[in-house]
Amino acid sequence: MKDLIKHIAQALVDHPEQVSVSEVEGNQTSVLELKVAKDDLGKVIGKQGRTARAMRTILSASSAKIKKRTVLEIIE
Amino acid sequence: MSPRLEFEGKDVAKASQKACEELKIPKEKLKYDVISYGATGIFGLVGIKKAKIRVILPDLTSEDNTEEKDLEHNNKSKKHVPEVERSTEQASLDDKAIASMPDESVNLGKNVLQQIIDLITIDAEISFEKKSDQILFYIKGGNVAILIGKQGQTLEAMQYLVEKVVNKHSEQRIRIQIDVEGYLEKKQNNLKMLAGRLAEKAKRSGKPITIGQMNSQDRRIVHLALRDDSGVRTQSVGDGFLKKLLIFPRKKYNRKRKT
Numbered sequence: 001m002k003d004l005i006k007h008i009a010q011a012l013v014d015h016p017e018q019v020s021v022s023e024v025e026g027n028q029t030s031v032l033e034l035k036v037a038k039d040d041l042g043k044v045i046g047k048q049g050r051t052a053r054a055m056r057t058i059l060s061a062s063s064a065k066i067k068k069r070t071v072l073e074i075i076e
Numbered sequence: 077m078s079p080r081l082e083f084e085g086k087d088v089a090k091a092s093q094k095a096c097e098e099l100k101i102p103k104e105k106l107k108y109d110v111i112s113y114g115a116t117g118i119f120g121l122v123g124i125k126k127a128k129i130r131v132i133l134p135d136l137t138s139e140d141n142t143e144e145k146d147l148e149h150n151n152k153s154k155k156h157v158p159e160v161e162r163s164t165e166q167a168s169l170d171d172k173a174i175a176s177m178p179d180e181s182v183n184l185g186k187n188v189l190q191q192i193i194d195l196i197t198i199d200a201e202i203s204f205e206k207k208s209d210q211i212l213f214y215i216k217g218g219n220v221a222i223l224i225g226k227q228g229q230t231l232e233a234m235q236y237l238v239e240k241v242v243n244k245h246s247e248q249r250i251r252i253q254i255d256v257e258g259y260l261e262k263k264q265n266n267l268k269m270l271a272g273r274l275a276e277k278a279k280r281s282g283k284p285i286t287i288g289q290m291n292s293q294d295r296r297i298v299h300l301a302l303r304d305d306s307g308v309r310t311q312s313v314g315d316g317f318l319k320k321l322l323i324f325p326r327k328k329y330n331r332k333r334k335t
Contacts, residue, residue, distance in 0.1 A: 011241040054233035062195040
């Protein structure tokens with residue numbers, strides 16, 4: 001899951017080398033923290049948060065399979 | 077007597093421009109009479125009339141010459157701007173556009189989509205189809221319910237992300253559509269039926285009816301479904317990518333005056 005978010009984010013931004021994703025796992029929920037270059041923040045969030053929302057939707061669909069919740073945080 | 081052709085447009089300038097494009101005549105050489113100037117109506121909504129011009133074609137021999145010249149010129153300059161026309165040389169241009177659509181885009185899209193799908197479900201297969209500016213992905217197998225999501229939201233998210241990724245690496249704009257086992261078609265039919273039903277309701281009650289929160293593709297389907305219905309008109313309102321769609325009943329006297 002971590003790799004997927006990293007891959008998608010890298011494909012969207014101008015500075016793919018500055019993309020990093022870290023995962024904080026809990027019992028039921030795991031939190032994915034996505035860090036990108038400052039210029040690219042808007043690209044991973046999207047107009048009215050549309051890109052961020054799409055990524056979260058896909059995360060929740062994929063975590064339904066393993067019966068867990070995944071939260072995506074985009075860190076400034 | 078030289079042949080004449082009629083062209084319509086928003087105003088005379090637009091109409092003459094259209095004539096130039098279609099006949100491939102430079103603007104200075106175009107001879108035309110104005111039949112009607114057209115009117116923009118009130119707020120561009122009510123009583124729009126198109127401008128009409130009648131183009132007088134120059135005698136055929138000279139026209140043939142200019143056309144040939146223009147064709148050569150077109151082939152050189154127009155390659156990257158495929159237009160929607162039904163002439164043969166235009167069709168071949170379209171073919172070129174399909175061929176020139178980089179395979180990298182398709183592969184890139186397919187890879188991203190495959191990654192997403194593999195994470196969501198197992199045993200799903202992707203096939204694709206290329207159209208002039210569009211790639212259609214078909215997903216088969218796997219857990220269809222999760223792939224589509226609540227009201228198709230997962231499907232939409234995948235479509236949006238793949239489109240973003242592909243267009244980031246492509247010069248020309250490519251539209252992506254993803255279909256999971258006929259879901260798209262089913263949804264389209266449902267929307268058309270809903271549109272028809274609500275249009276009837278609007279006509280009966282004489283009041284506008286709202287369909288809430290739709291994305292652009294869904295709105296387009298409704299607009300197109302009700303385009304030929306003379307009893308109603310449709311309009312999108314709101315901000316952002318999710319907008320409301322209003323269906324207005326047309327006033328009765330308006331309709332009578334027209335027919």
